[in-house]
Amino acid sequence: MEKYIDKARILIEALPYIHEFKGKIFVIKYGGSAMKDPLLRQNVIMDICLLASVGILPVIVHGGGNDITKLLDEVGQETTFHNGIRLTNDDNVDYVEMMLSGKINKQIVADINFSHGLAVGISGRDGCLVKAELFDAENASMDRVGKICSIETALIETLLNAGYIPVISPIGTDSNGKALNINADEVAGEIANALCAEKLIYLTDVDGVFENDKLISQINAKEASDLIEKGVISGGMIPKVSYCIQSNVDNVHILNGTLEHSILLEIFTQEGIGTKVIKA
Numbered sequence: 177m178e179k180y181i182d183k184a185r186i187l188i189e190a191l192p193y194i195h196e197f198k199g200k201i202f203v204i205k206y207g208g209s210a211m212k213d214p215l216l217r218q219n220v221i222m223d224i225c226l227l228a229s230v231g232i233l234p235v236i237v238h239g240g241g242n243d244i245t246k247l248l249d250e251v252g253q254e255t256t257f258h259n260g261i262r263l264t265n266d267d268n269v270d271y272v273e274m275m276l277s278g279k280i281n282k283q284i285v286a287d288i289n290f291s292h293g294l295a296v297g298i299s300g301r302d303g304c305l306v307k308a309e310l311f312d313a314e315n316a317s318m319d320r321v322g323k324i325c326s327i328e329t330a331l332i333e334t335l336l337n338a339g340y341i342p343v344i345s346p347i348g349t350d351s352n353g354k355a356l357n358i359n360a361d362e363v364a365g366e367i368a369n370a371l372c373a374e375k376l377i378y379l380t381d382v383d384g385v386f387e388n389d390k391l392i393s394q395i396n397a398k399e400a401s402d403l404i405e406k407g408v409i410s411g412g413m414i415p416k417v418s419y420c421i422q423s424n425v426d427n428v429h430i431l432n433g434t435l436e437h438s439i440l441l442e443i444f445t446q447e448g449i450g451t452k453v454i455k456a
Contacts, residue, residue, distance in 0.1 A: 189444070189445060189446070190440075190444035190445075193443060193444045194230045194231070194232075194444070197231075197232050197374060197375075197443070198230065198231035198232065199231055199232075199233065200232060200233065200373075200374035200375070201233045201234075201235060201336070201368075201371050201372070201373040201374055202227060202232055202233065202234050202235070202373065202374060202375045202376075202377060202443075203234075203235045203237065203364055203367055203368035203371065203373045203375070203376050203377070203425075204224065204234055204235070204236050204237070204364075204377045204379065204439070205237050205238075205239070205360060205361055205364035205365075205376075205377065205378045205379060206220065206236050206237070206238045206239070206284070206379055206433070207238060207239030207240070207241070207360060207379065207433075208239075208379060208380055208381045208433055208434075209381050209433065209434045210379050210381075210433025210434060211238070211239075211240070211280075212242060213434070216433065216434055216436075217287065218287070218291075219436050219437055220379065220433060220439065221284075221287045221288055221291050221293070222291055222437070223437055223438075223439035223440050224236065224288060224293065224341065224439070225288060225291045225292060225293035226440065227439070227443075228293055228294075228341055229292075229293075233336050234341050235332060235336070235341070235342050235344070235367065235368075235371065235373070236284065236295075236341065236342065236343045236344065237344045237346060237360055237363050237364035237367060238276075238280060238281065238284055238343065238344070238345060238346075238360060239276075239346065239360035239361075240275055240276050240280040240345075241262065243275050243279065243280055244262070244271070244272055244275045244276070247271055247274075247275050248268055248271055248272075251271060253267065253268045253271060258318070260359075260412065260415060261311065261318070261321060261359060262321070262357060263318055263321065264318065264320040264321050264356075264357040265318065265319050265320050266319060266320060268320075269320040269355055269356075269357060272320075272347075272357050273299075273345075273347050273355050273357070276299070276345040276346065276347055276357075277297075277299040277301075277345040277347055280345065281297040281298075281299065281343055281344075281345045282297055284297070284343050285297040285343050288341055288343070293341055294339055294340050294341060295340060295341040295342075295343050296335050296340045296341070296342060296343065297343045297344075297345075298331065298335075298342060298343070298344055298345075299344065299345040299346075299347045300344060300345065300346060300347050300348040300349070300358065300363060301347055301348065301349045301355060302331060303328060303330060303331030304328045304349065305327065305328055305329075305331055305332065305344070305348075306324060306327060306328075306346075306347070306348035306349065306358065306363060306366075307324070307325045307326045307327075307328065307348065307349060307350075307351075308322035308323060308324050308325055308348030308349065308350055308356045308358055309322065309323060309325050309350055309351070309356075310322065310323075310350070310356070311323045311356075320354070320355065320356055320357055321356065321357055321358075322348045322350065322356025322357065322358045323358065323362070324348065324358060324362060324363065324366045327366050327367055327369075327370035329367075329370050329371055332344075332367070332371065333371075344363070344367070346358045346359065346360040346362075346363040348363075359415070361378065361415060361416055361419050362419065364376065364378070364419075365419040365420075365422065365423050365425075368423060368424075368425045369423060369424045369425065372424075373425050374425075374426075374427070375425065375427050375428070375429060375443070376420075376423055376425040376427075376428045376429070377428075377429045377431060377439065377442075378416050378419075378420070378428070378429065378430050378431070379431055379432075379433030379438070379439075380413075380416065380430060380431065380432060380433060381432065381433070381434055382413070382432055383431075383432045383435075383449070383450060383451075384430045384431065384432070384450040384451030385400070385403070385409060385413065385417065385430060385451040385453075386408075387403065387408050391450075391451065392451050393447075393448060393450075393451060393452065394451070394452045394453075394454060395451060395452075395453055395454070396453070396454050396455070397420070397421045397453065397454070397455055400417050400420065400421050400453055401421055403417075404417060404418070413430075416430060417430070417453070420453035421453070424455075425455075426454060426455050427452055427453075427454055428452070428453045428454075429442055429443075429448075429450050429451070429452050429453075430450050430451045430452075430453070431449065431450035432449070432450065435449065438450065
């Protein structure tokens with residue numbers, strides 16, 4: 177009997193958070209190992225569907241780097257990165273877009289719909305959602321790598337108002353109508369800003385931000401900047417924390433997507449399990 181009472185206590189603990197966040201937009205950047213492992217993928221999808229079922233409005237922005245690399249290898253295209261950015265050009269952009277907006281996007285949509293959610297897959301090219309320009313116009317190897325100029329939220333808002341979960345691939349369009357590959361973390365951050373989202377959630381392969389081997393459960397933007405300068409935050413965590421700092425969203429969460437139901441544990445419990453970056 178006690179185990180059933182414990183379950184009831186968990187629901188009661190979540191209730192005030194459900195009331196607080198009902199009708200609010202959560203932008204979730206989905207990628208890494210949480211996309212590769214079938215069990216982890218199912219857990220994330222279930223978390224997203226539960227958010228939607230209690231009245232929260234999730235918006236999903238996904239990556240897909242490993243699958244893109246695998247496809248490019250299969251077709252004999254070299255994969256090269258510069259400062260964490262895939263060098264996308266005229267030779268490989270079609271493969272990148274095909275994998276992101278085709279296979280990966282539609283698989284996430286199918287997973288959500290199968291789990292009793294209601295999702296629609298789009299790319300940043302749909303409805304002029306993500307308008308972009310060249311990241312580095314002087315570098316021919318990056319002539320299809322973009323940086324965001326503006327976000328047009330009308331399509332996302334239409335889908336949310338109709339009860340759908342938008343699932344967005346990080347492909348933008350330049351002024352000539354060409355596809356540009358954009359870092360998914362940047363797309364998630366800019367979409368969250370444009371939607372005035374309540375929360376921005378980055379799913380990663382680590383528990384969050386650490387200092388002296390101890391997880392930092394909450395940190396403000398200035399403190400995070402100081403930790404980057406001191407080298408405490410380093411490597412692949414720097415871009416994510418930098419987007420957290422630049423974001424206009426009051427609460428940005430960095431979570432380990434490989435932990436079972438990490439989104440629910442962070443959002444609906446007092447303790448949380450990741451790092452929350454706040455503006456104040």
